Amino acid sequence: MYNDKVMDHFFNPRNVGEMENPDGVGQVGNPICGDVMRVQIRVKDNRIEDVKFKTFGCGAAIATSSMVTELVKGLTLDEAMEVSNKTVAEALGGLPPQKMHCSNLAADALHEAIKDYRSKAAAAR
Numbered sequence: 318m319y320n321d322k323v324m325d326h327f328f329n330p331r332n333v334g335e336m337e338n339p340d341g342v343g344q345v346g347n348p349i350c351g352d353v354m355r356v357q358i359r360v361k362d363n364r365i366e367d368v369k370f371k372t373f374g375c376g377a378a379i380a381t382s383s384m385v386t387e388l389v390k391g392l393t394l395d396e397a398m399e400v401s402n403k404t405v406a407e408a409l410g411g412l413p414p415q416k417m418h419c420s421n422l423a424a425d426a427l428h429e430a431i432k433d434y435r436s437k438a439a440a441a442r
Contacts, residue, residue: 326380343429381423
């Protein structure tokens with residue numbers, strides 16, 4: 318059902334954990350499947366310097382969370398906002414159709430973390 322790349326990110330997820338005092342936090346969930354993703358970012362000079370995630374969910378949810386963190390490290394915030402569910406699924410070499418909603422969550426959690434960072438930065442001005 319899953320390809321080797323998805324299985325690798327499931328069994329060996331990258332950037333798992335929490336960071337102290339993140340610059341932005343995004344959390345999303347899917348009530349249908351029960352998956353919940355939390356993404357934290359650290360931003361320096363308008364780039365994602367570090368990113369961590371915690372996910373409660375299926376193998377695809379964990380794999381997409383891991384992949385999205387790999388994709389966006391070093392990107393500008395605008396570039397990271399362009400990362401879509403399709404981008405994540407393609408980077409993993411595809412997902413079964415019934416698991417595509419998991420990649421939606423990964424991109425959504427990232428976008429929420431960026432929005433959180435931007436709202437905090439605007440309030441601090």
